[in-house]
Amino acid sequence: MFFLHGHSLNWKKVGKFNGNGIGFSRVRSFCRESDRESINYDVVIVGAGPAGLSAAIRLKQLCHEKDVDLSVCVVEKGAEVGAHILSGNVFEPRALDELLPLWKQEGAPIDVPVSSDKFWLLTKDRAISLPCPFDNKGNYVISLSQLVRWLGEKAEELGVEIYPGFAASEILYDDEKVIGIATNDMGIAKDGSRRDNFQCGVELKGRITLLGEGCRGSLSEKIMKKYNLREKVQGQHQTYALGIKEVWEIDSSKHEPGHVLHTLGWPLDNKTYGGSFLYHMKDRQVSLGLVVALNYHNPFLNPYEEFQKLKHHPAIKPLLEGATVLQYGARTLNEGGFQSIPYPVFPGGAIIGCSAGFVNVPKIKGTHTAMKSGMLAAEAAFSVLHEGLNMETYWNNLKKSWIWEELYRARNYRPAFEHGLFPGLALSALEHYILKGRFPLTLKHGKPDHKATDEARLHSPIQYPKLDGVVSFDVPTSLYRSNTNHEHDQPAHLRLRDPNVPEIVNLPKYAGPESRYCPARVYEYVADDKGQLKLQINAQNCLHCKACDIKDPKQNIEWTVPEGGGGPGYSIM
Structure with a gap:
């Protein structure tokens, strides 16, 4: 050093x-x-x-x-x-086999092979089993932070x-x-x-x-x-999604090492692409997360609240009862593909x-x-x-x-869902099972994520359920579990290209979406001494997920690096 x-x-x-x-x-x-x-x-x-x-x-x-x-x-x-x-992470070891062929003998933290695969379509009260499109034979459930x-x-x-x-x-x-x-x-x-x-x-x-x-x-x-x-x-x-994740320690009687579950549908609406995952790791740990495509239209949608809502589904909640959350975090991922x-x-x-x-x-x-x-x-x-x-x-x-x-071969899967959940399922099934990636056309993505946000007047506010503190939690509680820390006395690393845009554009036109798409409550509208709402940036909360840099309707937020060493402190994510 x-x-x-x-x-x-x-x-x-x-x-x-x-x-x-x-x-x-x-x-x-x-x-x-x-x-x-x-x-x-x-x-x-x-x-x-x-x-x-x-x-x-x-x-x-x-x-x-x-x-x-x-x-x-x-x-x-x-x-x-x-x-x-x-x-x-369900890890495919193909590249690691090429890079370090003796990884098993050398103690890589990859020791939970996938034992079963399930794929569900969720409605509010039901979990409908679908044919599993994944072939995870030979793959492993891992913590990527530990592998790195x-x-x-x-x-x-x-x-x-x-x-x-x-x-x-x-x-x-x-x-x-x-x-x-x-x-x-x-x-x-x-x-x-x-x-x-x-x-x-x-x-x-x-x-x-x-x-x-x-x-x-x-x-x-x-x-x-x-x-x-x-x-x-x-x-x-490029088009993106926001992944929000927790690692839980569950009762040993409910733990199935290597079990993999993916879902589509509820709690997201049929026009919003995304889904959840639940992976059984080792040591009674499970990874539970929700991925929400950032080209969603409704400015009132709150990915963090959607994740809290997911955990109350009757097919998910029983697994979490009596369990303990060990860590929380969020990160964006690329979905544009080829x-x-x-x-x-x-x-x-x-x-x-x-x-x-x-x-x-x-x-x-x-x-x-x-x-x-x-x-x-x-x-x-x-x-x-x-x-x-x-x-x-x-x-x-x-x-x-x-x-x-x-x-x-996978290039048309994501843009197929531009037309909604069920058309997307039909098109992607045709591509996956029948055409096997040989469709003669390459579908295009829709609008960039920041342009996909509708004006607030076209939607009604979403009323999310009250958080119970047992399986669903407020943001400060989750932030504590992310081990996020920044030196408070430093310049904000989240910068506005034009300081007037939040109050004259984002708030009146889009109902202040930055206060919802951020999974760490970095952005808040607070009343000044005249009762006027002003944007406050709590940069010390930042998880470095980059959602704001991507989803801000006017691309007015610039994410820059804070002092080195700041940010989350993941250990099992």
Whole structure:
């Protein structure tokens, strides 16, 4: 681990800071480049998730095979590896078999094989069993945060340097080429002044930079816009869903290790795509979650409340009675699939994993494809640094890989549900069972998620049931279980491009949807001393799920990284 050292700087504060935590008027000077510590590597990887760590491991494997010495570092904004990793995960080991064939003997935390599969259509009072479209034979129920910790250990054993607790906030360029990243300055107060613990950010410069930040990565989004990476392949916009999850410890008499359940339907309406999952892990633990597509129309819909409602279904609630919630969290996921993959190569590097969007929606899996994309990018980077080739190899090999084949076959599943639940079920069944991915057309996604939100006048407010504190809980209780923590005295990392939009657009036109789509109550409308509702941003609550960055109707909210080490602290998610 390296340590950042403070420097004597000429520091000044300019402008005003809005005291409610929004931070739109804050202007401050940053450390000069000459004041930053700079460390050079052959490859810099942003994000210690499945893609980033697989890339790091594969690079070091190639170095050992070819007797080449390349330096590789991974920078991770979570306080430790795995702290920001959440996934309702039935794990397909295909990529891991390729990367680390001896993973079973080497103690990977993958030890609960899928024992049974069920698929239900829920109505308010019933669970109707449907033919299960999933083939989970040979797959495992796991905690992805635990698997990522293990991958981090394997990477370090091979000589990879991993730096948790440092947030990559800036791309470094030399003309038009990316030459690395800079972490943000630490120890800046809300008012823009330096605190006593101030430290300049550090520059991590690489001959190749790989971005594996996960879904809606902030640097990845900037890179895609700067180099027009979607337009290069005429890709469609990405579409997303919000996954909300709890891990429970249940009674041993109700526990069935390896049992997997997926549902569609209630509590969501027939026009909103989504569904729930319930996976029996080890140690009497079950993962329970609800995934809600963020192209929903009704601005009064509240995904968090829908999840609380789900737990009261007569087919779900008995499992949770007498049980204990161990952890809570939320994260967005990509659902665009094949149509939404951008050109993943930019001058000086590449985008990997869920930052590019390789989730197979009908499989409800993306870890194996994220890992494989990291491995392919690593092989391309090695060919650049050792053999003088270029990163185009990554794109070419991606299109020849099983990722491409798998996502192509699944490409029409998600857009089929643009027409509603039952037409979607019919179209997806035809595609899955009869055509087997060979439909001659590629369906398009509808509006981008933020444009899909209707005006409030077209809907009635949704009255959600009262929370009972037994199986359904208020947001503060759930937040406590996420181990979320941010330094309170720091500039808000959630920024408004125009501070007037919430009050003059979002509130009157859409009834303030940010107060509902956020699963952590970051956004609240509170009355000022004149009785006027104003948006308050409680950035310290942020789970880093990115829903606000995606769903805000006017794309007025910009999610940026807070100080490194902040955010949730997941251990079994």
